[in-house]
Amino acid sequence: MKAFLLDIDGTTLLGPEALPGAKAFVAWLRAEGIPFLWLTNNTSLSKGGWQRRLAAAGLDPRAAEIYTAGDATIDYLATRERPPRIHLVGTQDLRRAFNASGLVLDDRDPEAVVLGYDTELTYEKLREAALFLQKGLPFFATHPDDTCPTPEGPVPDVGAFLALFERATGRTARVLGKPEATMVEGALGRLGVPASEACAIGDRLATDIRMANRGGLTSCLVLSGVTAEADLEGSDDRPDHVFATIEGVHAWARELR
Numbered sequence: 001m002k003a004f005l006l007d008i009d010g011t012t013l014l015g016p017e018a019l020p021g022a023k024a025f026v027a028w029l030r031a032e033g034i035p036f037l038w039l040t041n042n043t044s045l046s047k048g049g050w051q052r053r054l055a056a057a058g059l060d061p062r063a064a065e066i067y068t069a070g071d072a073t074i075d076y077l078a079t080r081e082r083p084p085r086i087h088l089v090g091t092q093d094l095r096r097a098f099n100a101s102g103l104v105l106d107d108r109d110p111e112a113v114v115l116g117y118d119t120e121l122t123y124e125k126l127r128e129a130a131l132f133l134q135k136g137l138p139f140f141a142t143h144p145d146d147t148c149p150t151p152e153g154p155v156p157d158v159g160a161f162l163a164l165f166e167r168a169t170g171r172t173a174r175v176l177g178k179p180e181a182t183m184v185e186g187a188l189g190r191l192g193v194p195a196s197e198a199c200a201i202g203d204r205l206a207t208d209i210r211m212a213n214r215g216g217l218t219s220c221l222v223l224s225g226v227t228a229e230a231d232l233e234g235s236d237d238r239p240d241h242v243f244a245t246i247e248g249v250h251a252w253a254r255e256l257r
């Protein structure tokens with residue numbers, strides 16, 4: 001494997017803490033000079049926010065090593081021939097990332113609605129977005145996850161908000177994070193490595209593993225997040241390898257060298 005894509009929630013971290021083996025694996029990747037990216041669908045934080053959170057967990061990340069579904073959404077919208085003015089349903093940190101990208105946020109007369117993982121969600125935000133959606137504005141979501149793993153258990157994420165908007169407005173969104181091609185192409189483009197030589201590690205079958213399988217990457221499922229071994233039965237998303245934690249990925253990757 002010439003490069004690794006590491007999921008964050010449930011793979012590298014659980015809540016604020018590094019999961020067992022995460023620090024050692026990242027230290028080994030650095031020592032071996034193997035490029036990697038942290039690839040997260042969690043858009044409650046920007047790249048800078050994730051950098052601080054990973055640093056607080058003792059992981060010493062560089063901003064260039066982080067690629068979020070927010071970055072993939074920004075890349076997709078900013079490279080359109082005429083980028084739309086955006087009504088963003090998202091955290092203050094995600095707003096900062098959109099503002100820094102040069103995309104225009106406009107809550108009065110927007111041309112598109114973008115939904116992120118808004119952990120600062122209020123009824124007023126739901127109301128405003130629903131009214132814009134009822135006018136027929138194009139609708140984008142940063143990622144499809146129904147829940148986000150936390151130490152206390154899974155909590156509502158963008159997929160759950162999308163169900164709410166669908167019930168309220170009949171509208172469904174175009175999704176841009178994992179498992180969509182926008183995310184994996186953005187990540188591999190940054191690493192400069194072909195899909196066949198890259199390995200994606202994650203805890204969710206429908207995002208991490210589906211993205212790897214669709215994109216032609218090697219896939220490693222870790223059971224330290226939202227997926228239990230029993231969930232593999234009957235799933236169409238088949239990982240190439242299954243490990244209890246990222247510690248197992250490390251042992252496997254070391255043997256490959």
Ligand SMILES: [Mg+2]
Pocket residue numbers: 007008009010011202203204225
């Ligand atoms: Mg995860």
